[in-house]
Every structure is written in C-alpha cells, then in structure tokens.
Amino acid sequence: MNILIVNAGSSSLKFQLIKADETFETLYEGIVDGIGRASCFFTASAGTKSVTYKKRIPDHAKALNEAVSILFEFGVIKSLKEIDAVGHRVVHGGEKYTKATKLTVPVVRNIEAIAELAPLHNPANLQGIYASMEIITHAPHIAIFDTAFHQTLPEKAYKYALPEDWYKDYHIRKYGFHGTNHKYIAHQTYTLIGKNKGKIITCHLGNGSSISAIKDNVCVETSMGFTPLEGIPMGTRSGSIDPAIPLYMMDKLKIDSKKMDTILNKNSGILAISDLSSDVRDIWERAQKNNKKALYTLEKLAYEIALKIGAYAAAMDGLDAITFTAGIGENAWYLRRDICSYLNHLGVKLDSRKNRSNAAQIQDEESKVKIFVIKANEGKQMAREVFNFLNK
Ligand code: ADP
Numbered sequence: 062m063n064i065l066i067v068n069a070g071s072s073s074l075k076f077q078l079i080k081a082d083e084t085f086e087t088l089y090e091g092i093v094d095g096i097g098r099a100s101c102f103f104t105a106s107a108g109t110k111s112v113t114y115k116k117r118i119p120d121h122a123k124a125l126n127e128a129v130s131i132l133f134e135f136g137v138i139k140s141l142k143e144i145d146a147v148g149h150r151v152v153h154g155g156e157k158y159t160k161a162t163k164l165t166v167p168v169v170r171n172i173e174a175i176a177e178l179a180p181l182h183n184p185a186n187l188q189g190i191y192a193s194m195e196i197i198t199h200a201p202h203i204a205i206f207d208t209a210f211h212q213t214l215p216e217k218a219y220k221y222a223l224p225e226d227w228y229k230d231y232h233i234r235k236y237g238f239h240g241t242n243h244k245y246i247a248h249q250t251y252t253l254i255g256k257n258k259g260k261i262i263t264c265h266l267g268n269g270s271s272i273s274a275i276k277d278n279v280c281v282e283t284s285m286g287f288t289p290l291e292g293i294p295m296g297t298r299s300g301s302i303d304p305a306i307p308l309y310m311m312d313k314l315k316i317d318s319k320k321m322d323t324i325l326n327k328n329s330g331i332l333a334i335s336d337l338s339s340d341v342r343d344i345w346e347r348a349q350k351n352n353k354k355a356l357y358t359l360e361k362l363a364y365e366i367a368l369k370i371g372a373y374a375a376a377m378d379g380l381d382a383i384t385f386t387a388g389i390g391e392n393a394w395y396l397r398r399d400i401c402s403y404l405n406h407l408g409v410k411l412d413s414r415k416n417r418s419n420a421a422q423i424q425d426e427e428s429k430v431k432i433f434v435i436k437a438n439e440g441k442q443m444a445r446e447v448f449n450f451l452n453k
Pocket of ligand 1 (some may be wrong): 267296
C-alpha cells in the first residue's frame with residue numbers, strides 16, 4: 062500500500078510517498094517552498110535520484126501536480142492509481158478530533174470552522190486538502206491532527222485558571238501541538254524500553270519546541286497550550302511569560318494586539334535573547350568563541366527545558382525515560398548535557414561520550430532514567446495512522 066503524505070503550509074507543500082509495510086520506508090519525498098512568489102524552490106528525491114530547481118508555482122494544486130510529475134519521471138509509480146491513500150497534516154483538530162479521520166465534506170467544513178483557533182495553520186493545511194482532493198479522486202483522504210494525541214490530558218492539565226465561560230464559549234484551553242511526533246517518539250521509546258508501560262518525557266526541540274509527559278502510552282501533560290506560543294523559549298517564540306507583560310508593553314509601546322502577536326511569535330525566543338540568530342547552530346558557533354550572549358542563550362534554554370522536565374516528573378510522580386528529538390534535540394549534545402546536569406536528583410546520568418556522538422541511547426550505566434535520541438519522523442507516524450485507520 063502506497064500512502065501519500067501531504068503537509069501544506071501557507072506558501073509551502075511537503076510531500077512523502079511511503080510504502081506501508083513493516084518498515085514504512087519513504088519512496089519519494091520533497092518540498093515546494095515559495096508557492097505564489099515570483100520564484101519557488103522545488104526539491105525532491107527518491108533513493109539515489111534527486112532534483113532541485115526554481116520556478117514560479119502559483120498555487121498548491123500546481124505544486125502538487127509538480128510533485129506528481131517528478132514522481133512519475135523518477136519512475137517510482139506510473140499512475141496515480143498506485144497511490145492508495147492520502148494523509149493530510151492538520152494542525153488544529155479542536156476538541157472534536159481525537160484520532161485520524163476520513164476527510165468528507167462535513168469534516169472539511171469542521172476544519173474550516175476550527176481555523177479560527179489556528180488562523181496561521183488550518184487555512185494553509187486546507188489548501189493542501191482542496192488541491193489533493195481535486196487531483197487524487199480515487200483514494201481516501203485522511204486527516205491527521207497535531208492536537209489529537211494531547212486530547213487525553215486530564216482536566217486539571219488542559220484547563221486554565223480563567224473564567225469558565227471562556228472555555229465554554231470561546232474554547233480557551235490547552236490543546237498542545239506536535240502531537241504526531243510526540244506519539245511517534247513515545248511509541249519508539251516504549252519499543253526501546255521493551256514494554257508499553259512507563260513514565261516518559263518527550264522533548265521535541267526544533268524551530269518550534271514542545272515537551273510532553275506520557276504515562277503508560279497516554280499523554281498527560283504538554284508544554285504548548287491554546288496556541289504553539291506557550292511553553293519553553295523557541296527559535297523566535299517567547300514561550301510562557303507573565304501574561305501581564307504583553308498588556309503592559311502594549312500600553313507602553315502603544316501597539317495593538319496584532320503587533321504584539323508578531324513580537325511574541327516572530328521577534329522573541331532564541332532570536333531575542335541571543336541577539337544573534339534563531340538557529341541553535343549559529344548560537345553554538347558563537348558560544349565556542351566565548352560570545353557572552355550565545356553562552357547565556359544556551360544556559361537559559363537548558364534551564365527552562367530542565368524546569369519543564371522536573372515539573373513533568375512531578376506530574377507523573379516518577380520518570381523512566383527522557384527522549385530528545387527534532388533538530389536541536391537530535392544534534393545539540395551540549396544542550397542535552399546542560400539540561401541533564403539539573404536532573405541528577407531524578408537519577409538522570411548521561412554517558413558523556415555517547416551523548417557527544419548523538420548515540421541512540423545516551424545514559425550512563427548507573428542512570429535510573431533511560432535517555433534516548435530519536436529522529437523525528439512525522440511522515441512515518443502519519444502513514445501508520447492512515448494505514449491503521451484503513452485497516453481497523
Ligand atoms: P522544525 O521545527 O521546523 O521541523 P527542525 O526540527 O528541523 O525544525 O529543527 C530546526 C532547528 O534545529 C534549527 O533552527 C536549529 O536551531 C536546530 N538544529 C538543526 N541542526 C542542528 C545541529 N546540527 N546542531 C544544533 N542545532 C541544530
């Protein structure tokens with residue numbers, strides 16, 4: 062069974078063709094970036110074949126057509142009929158969607174309605190859905206929601222200490238994001254510890270970062286909230302701050318909520334505290350030259366992440382494993398080292414050599430907590446969900 066995975070952003074389209082067998086191998090993948098702009102970047106690969114070029118691609122339908130024509134050119138498949146199902150990433154499923162769901166007209170309408178809660182993401186995801194449903198008409202289209210995995214959060218975790226009618230009338234609650242990868246990483250972690258029970262903390266540290274607490278395969282806490290702005294500091298997002306600060310600063314700077322939203326989402330986080338870059342690779346380069354701001358940024362990041370891990374160990378009353386994933390989690394060994402240095406009291410002990418080489422398992426023999434480094438793979442998890450949905 063071949064499953065096409067579509068992840069549409071406002072001006073991008075990522076695609077993966079995955080063979081659903083024991084390994085869920087990727088046959089073909091790529092990205093179209095800059096849809097609607099004068100020049101759009103297209104890159105795709107299948108095994109040893111790859112192609113990269115620039116051209117104008119006006120919309121998501123044309124982007125998908127481009128992806129399909131290269132797929133044929135590479136000879137991975139010869140006809141669209143060889144695509145058995147399409148899985149779509151949908152960022153926000155609200156409280157309605159707790160699992161993979163077939164895209165029918167009413168479901169698409171619901172996703173359009175939920176778009177109010179995720180104005181940057183759901184409308185973009187929908188562009189990918191509209192385009193693919195028009196082009197691939199013979200196969201089922203399945204939505205996979207970023208929020209779904211976190212719908213198991215208990216009420217004490219998902220409700221804010223705010224007026225109840227805000228929750229009832231305006232749907233203000235913690236939703237959590239990156240759920241597809243947290244679920245994938247939890248599954249991989251349980252496989253590695255050899256049982257389906259245990260208290261694990263998954264640290265998805267990328268451009269956007271979130272941390273989840275998963276007890277016996279059920280997500281009980283997560284750091285992103287009503288929006289992906291809550292939690293630890295990220296590339297350009299502030300993460301959690303005193304909610305009075307934006308109110309105070311809107312008054313002081315005489316700016317409106319839109320401008321404040323831009324500052325908190327685009328001009329804060331690692332970019333703001335380092336005054337250098339939002340990319341941890343740049344920060345590390347400067348930190349090695351003893352740049353004070355770069356050193357402070359790494360110190361601050363490690364501190365904030367360690368605080369969350371400590372809190373989540375409390376939420377679960379214990380900790381069996383920590384797993385690091387995504388760009389920073391998989392590569393920034395110096396951050397993993399600094400994070401773990403706060404967690405000795407929980408029985409966390411790193412093997413510095415294994416950590417330094419980004420090995421898959423990096424705890425010391427004496428460590429009470431297992432520590433893993435696992436590559437993020439949302440596409441694979443999405444394909445699994447589509448496969449399970451169609452074979453249930
Ligand atoms: P996204 O959240 O967009 O999916 P990624 O998971 O790919 O992003 O993470 C991207 C971030 O990971 C980069 O901005 C950078 O900060 C960090 N990163 C990527 N590679 C490395 C590396 N080798 N060392 C340290 N940080 C890295």
